[in-house]
Every structure is written in C-alpha cells, then in structure tokens.
Amino acid sequence: GAVVSQHPSRVICKSGTSVKIECRSLDFQATTMFWYRQFPKQSLMLMATSNEGSKATYEQGVEKDKFLINHASLTLSTLTVTSAHPEDSSFYICSATSLEGPRDTQYFGPGTRLTVL
Amino acid sequence: KNQVEQSPQSLIILEGKNCTLQCNYTVSPFSNLRWYKQDTGRGPVSLTIMTFSENTKSNGRYTATLDADTKQSSLHITASQLSDSASYICVVSVGDNNDMRFGAGTRLTVKP
Numbered sequence: 001g002a003v004v005s006q007h008p009s010r011v012i013c014k015s016g017t018s019v020k021i022e023c024r025s026l027d028f029q030a031t032t033m034f035w036y037r038q039f040p041k042q043s044l045m046l047m048a049t050s051n052e053g054s055k056a057t058y059e060q061g062v063e064k065d066k067f068l069i070n071h072a073s074l075t076l077s078t079l080t081v082t083s084a085h086p087e088d089s090s091f092y093i094c095s096a097t098s099l100e101g102p103r104d105t106q107y108f109g110p111g112t113r114l115t116v117l
Numbered sequence: 118k119n120q121v122e123q124s125p126q127s128l129i130i131l132e133g134k135n136c137t138l139q140c141n142y143t144v145s146p147f148s149n150l151r152w153y154k155q156d157t158g159r160g161p162v163s164l165t166i167m168t169f170s171e172n173t174k175s176n177g178r179y180t181a182t183l184d185a186d187t188k189q190s191s192l193h194i195t196a197s198q199l200s201d202s203a204s205y206i207c208v209v210s211v212g213d214n215n216d217m218r219f220g221a222g223t224r225l226t227v228k229p
Contacts (some may be wrong), residue, residue, distance in 0.1 A: 004160075028156040043220060044206070058168060091158070105163075111160045113158065
C-alpha cells in the first residue's frame with residue numbers, strides 16, 4: 001500500500017514553455033503533499049508543502065509565481081513550472097502523508113526528470 | 118552548514134562485502150531518523166525508521182543504529198549485492214510538525 005505516482009516520468013520542453021507535473025496517491029488519501037527538487041549528486045530540497053483545498057506553503061527562495069501548486073483533491077497535487085528555463089532542469093519528486101497513517105511518514109513518488117532546452 | 122551530515126560522500130565496494138554508512142545530525146528537537154535508498158532516477162524508498170528510544174533496527178540485510186546522545190546513526194549493509202548500488206539518504210525529523218532535514222546522501226557502488 002501507500003503508493004505515490006508521478007506523471008510524466010520525464011519531460012523535455014523548450015525554454016519559455018510551462019510544464020505540469022502530477023502527483024497522485026493511488027491507494028490512500030493524502031492530507032499533505034510535498035514537492036522536492038533534486039539537482040545531480042545533491043539531496044532533496046523541499047520546495048513547498050500543500051494541503052488539500054488550501055494554498056501551498058513555499059520554502060524560502062522558491063518563487064510561488066513560477067512554481068504553481070494546486071492540491072485540488074486528497075489524491076492529486078500538481079506542480080506547474082511556468083516559463084521554464086534551462087536552470088529549472090532538475091529531478092522533481094513529490095511525497096504524501098496519509099490521512100489515516102502516521103503524520104510523520106512520507107511516501108515518495110518515483111520522480112519526474114525535467115529537461116529544459 | 119547542513120544539519121544532517123553524511124559520510125562518506127561516495128563508496129565503492131565489491132559484491133559480497135559489508136559496509137557502514139554514517140550520519141551525524143545537529144537538529145533539535147529530535148523526532149525520528151530514517152534511512153532511505155534512492156536508485157538513480159527514482160524516488161527514495163524507506164529502509165528504516167527509528168525514534169529516540171530505539172538503538173537498532175533491521176530490515177533484511179540493512180541494519181541501522183542510533184545513538185541519540187551523540188546524535189549519530191549508521192546504516193550497515195551486509196553481504197552487499199549489485200542491486201544495493203544507490204544513494205542512501207539519512208533524514209531526521211524535527212519536532213512535531215513533520216519538518217524533515219535531508220542529508221546529502223552517500224553514493225554506494227557495488228562492483229562484481
């Protein structure tokens with residue numbers, strides 16, 4: 001149980017375009033979803049925390065107008081990278097905590113590799 | 118300075134050998150410590166979780182230890198396999214609000 005999926009698994013786009021990444025909890029309801037970014041050979045960096053039906057909380061230094069997060073339901077959160085540039089190329093990983101499980105247990109998705117040309 | 122320091126940064130061992138990865142942390146108040154395995158291009162997968170009162174936790178060939186007094190943890194891998202090649206990330210949770218602090222990871226390569 002506690003499976004989190006992401007779509008797409010990889011995406012290549014042109015500079016200036018917007019890219020949407022979906023994060024779904026497949027077999028549980030997620031109270032909170034987290035979005036991380038990971039550059040090569042570095043650890044995960046938390047970008048934002050989102051709760052269903054409310055605005056996301058962004059970490060310091062993360063532009064909320066550039067990284068739009070929508071958490072429309074208890075099983076789906078989306079991250080939209082607007083006007084993507086090459087420096088946005090990274091590995092984006094989401095995670096979720098279960099409505100019924102321990103609050104401090106995060107289940108990670110498989111990640112989305114974004115390459116901006 | 119990162120509040121969760123891992124060592125070594127990378128490690129190469131031969132198949133069948135054992136190895137130990139280290140994690141030192143300075144975060145407070147401590148809630149729990151997790152070790153994750155992250156295959157290249159994949160999301161992290163939890164291996165072990167330990168709370169303040171737990172000294173050791175095993176998951177198959179993986180054994181994690183925790184010394185909450187010295188704020189140190191280790192992950193011991195026994196009889197390594199090629200599939201153990203991955204990054205191993207130490208994550209410490211702070212307080213009650215699920216604030217997780219990530220180590221930079223140790224990149225393990227197991228060679229035949």
